[in-house]
Amino acid sequence: MADKNLPTDGRFTRLFDHFKREWQIYAMLLPTIVWFIVFLYKPMYGLQIAFKDYSIFRGVAGSPWIGIEHFQTLFGNDQFLRAVSNTIKISALNLLFGFPAPIILALMFNEILHATYKRTAQTIVYLPHFISSVIIAGIVITAFSPTLGIVNIILGWFGLDSIYFLTQPQWFRPIFVGTGIWQEAGFGSIVFLAAIAGVNPSLYESAVVDGANRWQMMWKITIPSILPTILIMLIIRIGNVMEVSFELVILLYQPATYETADVVNTWIYRQGLQSGQYDLAAAGGLFNAVVAFVLVMTANTLSRRFSRTSLW
Amino acid sequence: MSGVNLSGIVKSYGAVQVVHGIDLDVAEKEFVVLVGPSGCGKSTTLRMIAGLEEITAGDLTIDDKRMNRIAPKDRDVAMVFQNYALYPHLNVADNMAFGLRIRKMPKAEIQTTIADVAEILGLTDYLERRPADLSGGQRQRVAMGRAIVRHPKVFLFDEPLSNLDAKLRTQMRAEIKRLHNRLGVTSVYVTHDQVEAMTLADRIVVMNDGRIEQIGTPMELFNDPANIFVAGFLGSPPMNMVNGVLTKNSAKIGATEVKLNGALANHVGREVVVGIRPEHVTLKASAKTSPLPITMDLVEPLGSEALLHARFGKQEMVFKAETKGDIAPLWNVDKVHVTTDLVKLFDAQTGQALNLRG
Amino acid sequence: MRKLSLMAALLAGSAMSTPVLADGHLQIADEPLELTIQMNHRAYPIYEEDWPVEQQARAWTNIHLKDATVGANMRTDSENTGRTEALNLMLASGNIPDIVGSSRIKDFVNQFGPEGAFVPLNDLIAEHAPNIAAYYAERPDIAAAVKAADGQMYYIPYLPDGKYGRAYWLRTDWLDALGLEVPETVEDYENVLRAFKTQDPNGNGLDDEVPFFARQWPELIRLVTLWDGRAHGSDTYHDFLVEDGKIGHGYVGEGYREGIKNLARWYAEGLIDAEIFTRGSSARDFLLSENLGGSTHDWFASTSGYNSLSSEIDGFEFKAFLPPASPSGRRIEEHRRILVKPDGWAIGHTNEHQVETIKYFDFWFTEEGRRLANFGVEGQHYDMIDGKPIFKQEFLDAGPVNRSLYQVGSQLQGRGYFQDYNYEIQWSNEFALEGIALYDTGDYLIPDFLGVAFNADEQKVYDRTWSTIRDYMLERQQGWILGNGDVEADWDGYIAQLESLGWSELMGVMQTAYDRQYGG
Secondary structure (H helix, E strand, C coil), rough: CCCCCCCCCHHHHHHHHHHHHHHHHHHHHHHHHHHHHHHHHHHHHHHHHHHHHHCCCCCCCCCCCCCCHHHHHHHHCCCHHHHHHHHHHHHHHHHHHHHHHHHHHHHHHHCCCHHHHHHHHHHHHHHHCCCHCCCCHHHHHHHCCCCCCCHHHHHCCEEEEECCHHHHHHHHHHHHHHHHHHHHHHHHHHHHHHHHHHHCCCHHHHHHHHHCCHHHHHHHHHHHHHHHHHHHHHHHHHHCCCCCHHHHHHHHHHHHHHHHHCCCCHHHHHHHCCCCCCCHHHHHHHHHHHHHHHHHHHHHHHHHHHCCCCCC | CCCCEEEEEEEEEECCEEEEEEEEECCCCEEEEEEEECCCHHHHHHHHHHHCCCCCCEEECCCCCCCCCCCCCCEEEEEECCCCCCCCCCCCCHHHHHHHHCCCHHHHHHHHHHHHHHHHHHHHCCCCCCCHHHHHHHHHHHHHHHHHHCCCEEEECCCCCCCHHHHHHHHHHHHHHHHHHHHHHHEEEEEEEEEEEEHCCCCCEECCCCCEEEEEEHHHHHHHCHHHHHHHHHHCCCCCCEEEEECCCEEEEEEEEECCCCCEEEHCCCCEEEECCCCCCEEECCHHHHHHEEEEEEEEEEEHHHHEEEEEECCCEEEEECCCCCCHHHHHHHHEEEEHHHHHHEECCCCCCCCCCC | CCCHHHHHHHHHHHCCCCCCCCCCCCCCCCCCEEEEEEEECCCEECCCCCCHHHHHHHHHEEEEEEEECCCCCCCCCCCCCCCCCHHHHHHHHCCCCEEECCCCCCHHHHCCCCCCCCCCHHHHHHCCCCHHHHHHHHHHHHHHHHEECCCCCEEEEEEEECCCEEEEEEEHHHHHCCCCCCCEEEEHHHHHHHHCCCCCCCCCCCCCCCCEEECCHHHHHHHHHHHHHCCCCCCCCCCEEEEEEEEHHHHHHHHHHHHHHHHHHHHHHHHEEECCCHHHHHHHHHHHHHHCCCEEEEEEECCHHHHHHHHHHCCEEEECCCCCCCEEEEEEEECCCCCCCCCCCECCCCCCHHHHHHHHHHHCCCHHHHHHHHHCEECCCEECCCEEECCCHHHHCCCCCCCCCHHHHCCCCCCEECCHHHHHHHCHHHHHHHHHHHHHHCCCECCCCCCCCHHHHHHHHHHHHHHHHHHHHHHHHCCCHHHHCHHHHHHHHHHHCCCCCCHHHHHHHHHHHHHHHHCC
């Protein structure tokens, strides 16, 4: 039983002592805090322009409030709604095909025993990640060109007519998602390879003695063991659902393919930034952020409930 | 002959040979412990039996079948790993069922088998739990359970107790022994702990540097170590060893002569290592003893006994003595009496035991 | 070698850069006066204080411009829809320099000028800028075009000179090879393109000719003028147009529908580059130098230069021809040099030397200033011969002349000045001059839409509707040409959809603004 009358140091004295003792740790924390304030929290102040008639010259504070007019504009605009739907569709395809791809790749790498071959293969699939989107788009445009593109040349071998892929709305999503996989699957596999490397090797030995073959080991040991990593990556990925890699869309789309290619961010870019309507762009961005936030919270909650894995 | 048979087993990693030709016969139902310091090749040998390492040269037979090129799963062995190798995402029942499912055992049979084994191991209440929710001892039991359910011809244990605290280790040791007595499955057990080896083994194989130093029952090894290594490895505290020279009825260590029995006449002047186990001294002189003057450094009470850390000349030695309830008198001890019959002699050059008593 | 001679010219120039006119009649300030400037000159985000032209201007006027440029305009804008990122960045930074010069500055100053960011110029011009005032007195239409909705001018524009911009071009040597005449009508043109496609004019045995191509795909849309349609109302792609004081848009006209229908047919037949929408700015370079391209619609000066390929491709001849007549017999060249560009410079609201600044702006409209802006520095880049500025031969030889001029600080679109077409004639090649002479034989040009300035309410309507409408129009346009849909079948739905996107409302504010601005 603590005696309430015992003299104790005041809260601030203790806090002060704590800081004096641990100041190095706080000093190390400082850059992160500054980064967050400067690049994340301070810009949040600017979010209010989503509810203002913003003029760059008058500034954030000087622009008049106009309520939710920008949101009414957004949701009254068919193109915006189409862009939302396109974003979700592209993201869903990305999730469906783009998310498993690095996992599968990592599992495949894990099965390669020859060290040099493995290293070479890994390097090759990591490479596209380091190429800028502009170059990637150039490669894609060239590869799918109706006259000289390798894809159409191959189609030609089978007697098929050449297709001007990049102007066909129905081809945009497959090409875009495929490009994304080609570009990022290799690099994305690194985190899963790391997770696989962390699996206790004796699990495999034990399974070998128990008579499991490689396939069974992959399904019964590797995948369950890296499942927490997979789920965390999935949650992060879901949080980025609204963030379709917009430079690549800009570089690959055409008015002819807006129907399937126009995503929220490109729409915001065209309508908002290109025409200087920052307030409308901010409203669109805020919408994106809210959707992403809800999705992450949902995914995190589901993951915590069903697999005890969660980001927080 | 059934059981496990190793003959001329060699293991090399590239140009480096780590196991230099091992010959060992493990009889059916026998419990053999491979013991030795880390890096001595005992685990490698075990893993070669399991099939986790390829055998570079030599023959391995289990139940008279040559196993060198047989896949681990077809050797009918089960292995218990040092860190248990439990699947963290499976509960206890599923962990134990893993090997059975892989082998496509019918479901009903799996269930009864697991229920039986869980009963034996006292795991019945924990079948639904995941490894993360179990204590170390329980995990160890699950690991053994997973081996037992398979009803293999041979159990292989790779330092299964080394991750447990001392108390649990003692408890589990006894449990393993009881299990073996009950199931009677041929077992090969690797440990670096000589107490485990002594307590568990039907026969102990002492290994050092990729070679077998000696094979024998625990008491054979304790009483008649084949060389300095075995003598020093088994027994706790280890045997005191000191260089000496033989006279016709004693070993002369510095200025002190320790009396010996036996035919020494032909060996006068031979340089030897004299081995005295800490237990083989008394504080009272008798006809069968020979005095050894010491300087007392420290008395460590263990309860009924105490460890005497003392110096003989410049040589540090440890002896055991009874406390009789009070250690104070022990501080005054200035000589111990060596039981001459039990003194071991080793050749100073080869380290091999000398048996001069005829 | 070229570099060397340019260096030599510059060195020689700086050695004798004593002002030719030292009488001081151009001097604006007694003491040297420093003014800050933001200059975004089209592709170049830079302003160099030691450009020879700037040094000369400084010596004459005693006004010293200090570079305060932030940001750069992105130049991925092949559709020429106008971007002012650098200006936005400058404004957002809160510091507006004394002078702000940029391409595409008009809408920017006309929006932020009335808010107070830029100084209104009407009175300043009237009182202190006799040369600019004299120009506007002569061209009230242009004076009207640069004004903001409040009737004030906020920038001094870059005024291009010369009439012609783009023309129709084709491989006349291919015509000869196939025994064809220069097309006179759209029907002829179609036959020529088809012959290019099917009769292997490059003679390599492959069906690899690309009959019609374009560096900017909206140039393909411009072909609707061959069926009496209209595409781009000014040199800004997809712009509105004005006819008889009425604002309209090409993409809702009957001729456009007819044109798109035919272009879709051409595209399906392979008469148009299959990759027209993705080939991009290298199309002309690639297709001509590979001996694949047959015809295009592009600038006189730069396109005529490709005739130098005749040294590599036997007989290569790429000549301008007159716009083919539409079925109704009209010949239109829709593209022309616009009379006034939305480029130029303005005075920032914190400028404390507004009078000196407007005088400085006026300096560039004096005889000496205009010559400096057009030709560079006398003695360094040109000489006066018979009272006319003539470029030095080594300057003409030192690579593309326009680039050389940019590099010494003349012909900058971020500066308000009146271009002198003589500067270009001197280095236009014979094919360009021949083509221009050809176009001069008839009256093919049509008036441009010079733009309108909105008040705040009109701006809102425009912002809300126009880019959505434009996106929709372009989407359908490309789709029809590529065969995703049929323009005839879709037309009523298309018009209805435009209406639901606010077409009438948009055209209403456009007309109101136009009437206000041009006194309709």
